[in-house]
Amino acid sequence: MADAPPPSQSLPLGLEEIERLVKSLYEPGNAKKISETEATLRVLQHSPQGWEIADALLNNSDENVRFFGALTFTIKLNNDSASLSEEHSQQLLSKLIYHLVSRDGTSVSTRKLCSTLAQYFSKPVSTWENCIRSLVLSFAQKQPVLDDDLDSQPSTWDVLPQLSDNQVLILLDFAMNLSEEVKKLSNAPDRTPHKRMIANAESIEALLQVSFGRGIKYFSTPEKEESMFHGEKLCVASLKCFSGWVGYAQSEFKEVPEKMQYLRSVSELALSCLEYHVDDAMETVAEILENYPKFFETKHLNLLWSAIMSPWGIEILKNLDAETVSLARIIVAYGQILLESKKLFQEHENEHHQQVMSVLHELLKYPDFVGVDDEVAPVLLDFWSNYVNTISEESFQFLEEDTKPAWLEKAAGHVFQVVAEFLQKIIFPPAEVTKQWDSDSKKTFKVFRIDVRDIIQEAYEVLRETILEQFIDFTIRAFDATNWLELEAGLFCLISIGDAMTESNDSRLQRLFERPLYQVISGNGEIPAVTQRTAVEMIAAFDSFFLRHPEYLPQVLPFLLSALAQPSLAHGAAKSFASLCSECRKSLTGELGSFFQMYQQFLSYQTAEEFTKSRVLEGIAAIVQAQDSDEKRLAGVQQLFEYIAHDAMQAVNITKEGGDAEQGQVLALTTLKCLAAIGKALQASDEEVIDLVSDQSPSQFWTQGPGKPIQNQIINFVNYLTQVFPMSDEIIEAACNVLRAGFKETVPGPFVLPPSVTIDYILKTNVQTPRLPYVLDTACCWISCHKLDKSPDFQVQVQRLLHHVLSILQALQNPRNDPEISVGCIELIQKFVSTNARIFTTESPEVLKAMFDFSVECLQSPEVLPKRAAAQLWKDIFELAGNTKSQDQSTGQDIMNHFGAAVTFALMYNICGEVDYTSLEHVLIPLRKLITADRNAKANITNALTSQPLIIRVKDDPNTENIVRRFIESLMRNARSSSAFKETVKEFWQRCKHMQMQFAPQYMHPGHRFALGVN
Amino acid sequence: MSSLCMNRLSEERKQWRRDHPFGFFAKPMRGSQGVMDLKRWECGVPGKEKTIWDGGLFKLEVIFPDGKFTPPLFHPNVYPSGTVCLSILNEEEGWKPAITIKEILLGIQSLLDEPNPESPAQADAFNLFKKDKAAYEKKIKSIVKDNPAP
Structure with a gap:
């Protein structure tokens, strides 16, 4: 062979030594030694002599040594091939081919050489x-x-x-x-x-x-x-x-x-x-x-299909095994191609298409269970969900009966048939089978059922009553035959289409519900848990049916009560109970007494804990809400509160006397969560609110009359429990939720508390209070919901709240000390601006200055959330200042006149490259509002820009003045168009970012450097 | 929306049917006429196994390519409106039209347990997350309980 490329230099180690080292890698030895050897060899592989070493090793008779040679070539190719001359590249290729063809055999080293050659081919230096x-x-x-x-x-x-x-x-x-x-x-x-x-x-x-x-x-x-x-x-x-x-x-x-x-x-x-x-x-x-x-x-494709239909294919399809799964994949993909072309359903008389469809149905008929043995059915989901979706979409084009093509009916027939086939496949195997399933099998089966549910939902769009009828027949048959697992599958299918049920389906559903379905299930210990669970879910899915047919409630409710006793069902049963009672509240008003008895019984179950209790009480409270007079409602609430009070008392006793604060807190939380759930259920329904639009002054039943003690009780629960657990984030959140329950109400009610109550509560918090952002958010909601209240008392409360915010700001000093609390405060100030700006006029200039200065700090702070909140606040202030229709315009103008310049400086500070791109959008909005509202805007902007540190740094550049001037003009000109304005600001911001980086590129995030094209 | 884009969404739907991760769901919503709207998807993201989010299923609406939790989710990177702040969803930060719904939803699933402190979106969750991890985890567990996977 010719010289190795590049020209040979003497090897750092003798070739024999290198070979010995390579061989030693494959001999047993200590790990440390091996890693040392590897390191030595790595250095050799990467050295300029690597080419030569590789070549020499490939001449060796030892397979491992040759493999190492091929590997070394690969490494050299990947690292150093770019520097090869064309001549060297050609020589290298010759060498590689030589090594490959000079030996006959398909050993590991040969395979490695194949891949080395393929790599060579792909490299720019390749001459091949x-x-x-x-x-x-x-x-x-x-x-x-x-x-x-x-x-x-x-x-x-x-x-x-x-x-x-x-x-x-x-x-x-x-x-x-x-x-x-x-x-x-x-x-x-x-x-x-x-x-x-x-x-x-x-x-x-x-x-x-x-x-x-x-x-x-x-x-x-x-x-x-x-x-x-x-x-x-x-x-x-x-x-x-x-x-x-x-x-x-x-x-x-x-x-x-x-x-x-x-x-x-x-x-x-x-x-x-x-x-x-x-x-x-x-x-x-x-x-x-x-x-x-x-x-x-x-x-x-024709050839392929004849293979599938040949004895070879038929034999594979006959017995279910791994080959069947592979063949099913082919059949499914084949079917998809025909489906895609629409021929599969449009040319339904074509015998071949009929044959394909029949095979696709047959593949769902193996008796084995999905999850363990039947791996074919999950493969088929792909085809069938596509088929059903396609037919469903097609059928939307032929809504008029007389335009329906004949093929559509045939296709609907296939949809019907396949749903029946899938229904058989989703039936749970007997417990003795599932007992042996591992978690993967369970998961596979569960996922399969969910996918089938999606197909059923889509199929309903095509088949409507026909499929409903089918499910009901199936379910009834299973029930009559006491086949509980089939019953479960029937109910599962019905739940799948529960959302689509309307009054027009009721007569069909009644066929099922007039049977003692729930009576039988609740009285029979042999019924599998899974059937019971699905039966529980069925109730929530069909609660609008029960609303139309309250005659079935007497069998459903006791069933839910029995389900509540069972740990595996309690959670779902409590949810179904709440949703059913809420929906059917009006039909249940006469039964309130028995509901309390039921609750009493429920309390004796082990399953009665925070979640289940709050849901069950929520359900009962909905029935209380539906009572026809305040007096009756009062009686109901009193009884509900007895249960609540019991938990509250226990919470305090266990904490104080029992010394178990943890358990005490659990009970306190239960109390408040139940209270909030009751409050939610007691909210007036929309129809009642509309009835009450009249001139009559609102009833004082709950605030001054017989209902007052109830309100006092609520206040006491909230205050007392928070006082016992002042550092519990959960208690604070739950307490706020109790207060919030009445905020949105437009008519009086037990939870519609006097405005002072919320403020009293909020005033007890401070920067140490957990979940303070949530408390401040509660305050924001409170203002929003009371914005039409012009009463003197409300004004007093607003003032108290403002002072409280100011005290928090004072405690914070700087937004960076707690950015999220700062956000809460700023958002609250914003609420004052948008609902009640005059309130500021009563404050001293020092107080106001401290408050607005804080918001300017927020604008300048690197913290994202305070910055955005402050930008939002100033957008509102500038908008108010420009709003001639608002009574508070002059307040807005006063604020703007005092702080406009400082805010402009802060906004410009951001735009001069300080803000990141996502917050830039927030910052430019108040700037645009400022320009449209403030006569002094241009002067303020000019001053702000020329005093920005970045601009000062480049002020000697002859272009700077021009750029700044053109930017200001562009801002003024484009202020009426949000998109043009955004573009203007964005462009200037990018320019500043560039400049910033030129001064201090090392401070820049590499991603930003890359995005901005700065190296 | 361009027909090219619609084609892609329809392809997207097929891909999703063929291959979607366990426990997720995603389907285009139906408009008032019952016709499918391929821009608006109703999705569900399960909490990742072996995290505090395990066992929960969180519903969100994806209006390509933005995601919005319904109802809003207590999470540092979810805006109070429910909009989720995911860098792959953000055009400026790298959203490419080629990102699939599967990638979006998997991205959201990862975000659940790995909030991005650089990009806070709601003060409440972010504050608890920073200040009191134990309380934060407890709160997430109670949210999971309220939004159980089927």
């Missing part, structure tokens, strides 16, 4: 184009034959048959590596490697034709076991290479679609591997069909 043909001839002549010498050589077709099986296998391995290696360059701008690949399309055809042909020939002489083995080996390698090239061609042959023919011509041979049971043949075909459905031509 007709690589396949070049290798074929090199093998034939046992020496490298490169591109330049190819013209004078015999045709590839003629030479290939002379090569040994092993040589063909190496060629296939190389060609497959090639497709993978060059595919990695898909997104690279340089198309050269792809052009070189395309030049090989014809040779690939020759190679695959010969290799498949030879492999299949072996199969046809099956008398020798050995020949089967050779056939299998050749066909497996051919398939791998074929699928690699098809995948490559799909994305890279776009400009030369005619070249695809060279691959398509091999399809027939590839497909014939199926019937010879070649390993992975089915997977390869399925993958091509799924990922590149247009690859196979009609004749190939």
Whole structure:
């Protein structure tokens, strides 16, 4: 061999020593020694002499040493190939080919060399184009034959048959590596490697034709076991290479679609591997069909289908095993292609299409269970959900009965049939089977059911009453036959379409519910838990049906009560209970007494804890709300509060006397959560609110009359429990939720408390209070909900709240001390501005200055949330100042006159590159409002800009003045158009960011540097 | 919306049906006429296994490519409106039209347990997250309980 590229230098270690080191890697020894050796070898591999070492190692007779040689070539190629001259590159190629063809065998080192050669081909330094043909001839002549010498050589077709099986296998391995290696360059701008690949399309055809042909020939002489083995080996390698090239061609042959023919011509041979049971043949075909459905031509698809229908396919379909799953994938992908073309349903009389559909149905009929043995049904979901969706979409185009084409009815028939087939598949196996399932099986089965549910929902769009009728029949049959697992599946299907049920479906549903379904389920211990759980879910899914048919409630409610007793059902039962009672409240008013008895009973269950209790009380409270007089409501609430008071008392006793603060807190939290749930349920419904739009002054029943003690109780619960647990974030949140329950009410009610109550509560908080942002948010809601209140008392409360905010601001000093509390305060100030700006006029200038200065601090702070909140606040202030219709305009103007300049400075500070892009949008909004509202805006902006540190730094640049002037003019000109204004600011901000980075690039986040093009 | 974009969304739907991660759901909503609106998707993101979010399923509406939790979620990177602040959803920060609904939802799932403190969106959750991890985790667990996966 010629000299190694680049010119040889003496090796740092003797070759023999290097070989010894390589061999020692494969000998048993201590780990430390091995890692030392690896490090030494790594250095050698990366050294300039790496090329030479690689070459020398490949001449060795030891397989491991040769492998290491090939590996070293790969490393050198990846790291140093760019520096090779064309001549050296050519020499390198010769060497690699020489090593590959000089040995006959398909060892690991040969495979590594194949991948090294493929890598070489993909590199910019490659001088190789007709690589396949070049290798074929090199093998034939046992020496490298490169591109330049190819013209004078015999045709590839003629030479290939002379090569040994092993040589063909190496060629296939190389060609497959090639497709993978060059595919990695898909997104690279340089198309050269792809052009070189395309030049090989014809040779690939020759190679695959010969290799498949030879492999299949072996199969046809099956008398020798050995020949089967050779056939299998050749066909497996051919398939791998074929699928690699098809995948490559799909994305890279776009400009030369005619070249695809060279691959398509091999399809027939590839497909014939199926019937010879070649390993992975089915997977390869399925993958091509799924990922590149247009690859196979009609004749190939026909061929494929006849294979499926041949004794080979039928035999596989007969018994369920791994091969069936693979074949199912092919059938599904085949069906998808026909479905996509719409022919599958539009040409429904075509016998072939009927056959395909019938196979697709049959595949759902294996008796085995999904989750363990039946892996076919999940594969079929893909096709059927597509089919059902397609038919559902198609059917929307033919809503008029007389325009419906005949095929639609046939297609609907298939939808109906497949739903019935899936229904059989989602029935839970008996407990003795599921008991042995591992978590994966359970998960698979669960996911399968969810997917089926989606198909059912879609199928309902097509089939409507027909499918409902079917589900009800199925469910009734199962119930009558006491087949509880089938009953579960029926209920599951009904729940799937529960949302779509309307009054028009009631008569059908009544057929089911007039049976003692729930009575039987609640009285029978043999009914599986899963059936009971689904029965519980059924109630919530059908609560609007029960609203229309309260006659069924007497069987449903006791069932829920019994379900509440069972730990596995209690959670769902409590939810269903709350939703059912809320929906049917008006039908249940007469039964309130028995509900309290029920609750009493429920309290004796172990399952009565925070979540279940609050839901059950919420349900009962809804019935209380539906009572026809305040007196009756009062009686109901009193009773509810007895239960609440009991928990509250216990909470305090356990904490104070029992010394168990943890348990005490759990009970306190239960109390408040139940209270909030009751408050929510007691909210007046929309219809009642509309009735009450009259001139009558609101009732004082709850604030001054007999209901007053209830309100006092609420106040006491909230105050007392917070006082006992002042540092519990959960208690604070729950207490706020109790207060919030009455905020949105427009009519009086037990939870519609006097304004002072909320403020009293808020005033007890300070910067140490957990969840203070939530408390401040509660204050914001309070203002929003009372914004129409003009009463003197309300004004007093607003003033108290303002002072409290000011005291928090004072305690904070700087927004950075607690950004989120700062946000809460700023948002609250914003609420004052937008609802009650005059309130500021009563404050002293010092107080106001401190408050607005704080908001300016927020604008300048790097903290995102305070900055955005303050920007929002100033947007509102400037808007108010410009709003001639507002009574508070002058207040807005006063604030603007006092703070306009400072705010402008802060906004400009951000725009001069300080703010990040996402907050820039927030910052520019108040600036635009300022320009439209303030006569002094231009002067303020000019002053603010010229005093920005960044601008001062560049003021000597002759361009600066111009840029600043043009920016200001542009701002003034574009203030009426939000998009033009945004563009203007964005452009200037980018310019400033650039300048900033030029001054201090090291402070910049690398991502920003990259985005802005600064290196 | 361009037909190109609609084609992509329809392709998106097929891809989702073919291959979607466990426990997630995503389907285009139906408009008033019952016709599918491929821009608006109704989605569900389950909490990741072995995290405090495990066992929960959180519903959100994706109006390509923005996501909005309904109801709003207590999370440092979810705006009080429910809009989720995910960097791959943000055009300026790298949203490419090629991002699939699967990637969006998987991104949101990861975000659940790995909030991004650089990009806070709500004061309440962010504050608790910073100040009191134990309380934050307890709060998340109670949210999970209120939004159980089926």
